[in-house]
Amino acid sequence: MNINHLHKASFFLSDKEKVKCLLCPKECIIVDGKTGFCGVRKNIDGTLYSLVYGKPVAVHIDPIEKKPLYHFYPGSEILSIGTFGCNLSCQFCQNHDISQADKHKIESLEKQKELTPEDLISICKKNNLEFLAFTYNEPVIFYEYMLETAILCKKNNIKTVMVSNGQINPKPLLNIIEFIDAFNIDLKSFNDNFYKEICNGKLEATKETIRIIAEHKKHIEITFLLIKDFNDNEQEFNELCKFIKSVNPEIVLHISRAFPRYKLEIKTTPVDLLNKFKDTALKYLKNVYTGNV
Numbered sequence: 138m139n140i141n142h143l144h145k146a147s148f149f150l151s152d153k154e155k156v157k158c159l160l161c162p163k164e165c166i167i168v169d170g171k172t173g174f175c176g177v178r179k180n181i182d183g184t185l186y187s188l189v190y191g192k193p194v195a196v197h198i199d200p201i202e203k204k205p206l207y208h209f210y211p212g213s214e215i216l217s218i219g220t221f222g223c224n225l226s227c228q229f230c231q232n233h234d235i236s237q238a239d240k241h242k243i244e245s246l247e248k249q250k251e252l253t254p255e256d257l258i259s260i261c262k263k264n265n266l267e268f269l270a271f272t273y274n275e276p277v278i279f280y281e282y283m284l285e286t287a288i289l290c291k292k293n294n295i296k297t298v299m300v301s302n303g304q305i306n307p308k309p310l311l312n313i314i315e316f317i318d319a320f321n322i323d324l325k326s327f328n329d330n331f332y333k334e335i336c337n338g339k340l341e342a343t344k345e346t347i348r349i350i351a352e353h354k355k356h357i358e359i360t361f362l363l364i365k366d367f368n369d370n371e372q373e374f375n376e377l378c379k380f381i382k383s384v385n386p387e388i389v390l391h392i393s394r395a396f397p398r399y400k401l402e403i404k405t406t407p408v409d410l411l412n413k414f415k416d417t418a419l420k421y422l423k424n425v426y427t428g429n430v
């Protein structure tokens with residue numbers, strides 16, 4: 138691997154043999170030559186590098202409602218980019234072809250021409266786009282690319298959107314928050330065991346991210362992917378809605394339909410169940426929508 142073309146990662150500690158990545162709550166300890174859980178941050182001789190800086194594998198122009206964002210410049214189109222990799226491994230992932238890409242696919246990126254933050258601004262300008270989203274996979278794992286692009290967007294009057302699972306440590310979040318205009322955060326369940334066993338994550342980390350974003354008065358919408366027989370416990374969903382209300386009752390909640398996709402054997406969420414959960418959420422929140430129907 139030619140390290141001259143790689144971008145150094147931020148938020149890590151090194152003792153020369155192993156590094157500790159401090160970007161997300163996984164806080165991976167990574168020995169020389171290996172990558173962390175997300176597969177895209179590699180220890181090379183005691184320095185952590187991003188393998189996905191400038192290497193998006195999905196670049197599309199979408200309606201902003203597809204993020205989903207319903208209360209942020211509705212009707213706009215948004216340049217949307219994503220890379221390989223994720224810091225979770227949700228067994229029901231709806232985007233696993235890129236989020237859970239294997240080592241060989243990630244290594245093949247070395248040959249892919251870099252699409253720089255400047256190139257992304259040029260694409261926006263050429264297409265008269267005023268919005269850019271970091272989405273499709275988990276943007277936290279391409280943090281450096283996202284941050285440099287977001288800073289450049291600010292200078293060019295382009296608004297930025299981060300669509301995330303919220304699994305990021307507070308320090309890197311606070312470091313980027315001023316450059317992101319709107320967030321959509323996935324809140325997958327209100328049960329920490331669900332986060333641990335089905336997603337390999339931590340509920341509290343996502344809750345803290347939501348609190349921090351709201352404290353900074355940034356636009357935030359939340360997505361809850363409803364999966365029949367897995368996260369459809371009504372009491373837990375009531376608690377989830379109460380939590381959002383306690384942060385800000387104006388926050389928009391999207392209750393999205395799940396489809397069988399990856400490892401978990403699930404049924405497509407029945408529309409009746411989505412509507413029932415929407416009615417429950419409306420007891421606490423003003424802005425609730427069903428999605429993927």
Ligand code: SF4
Nearest residue numbers: 158161164165173175
């Ligand atoms: S960003 Fe990746 S390498 Fe860093 S702690 Fe999270 S999963 Fe581990």
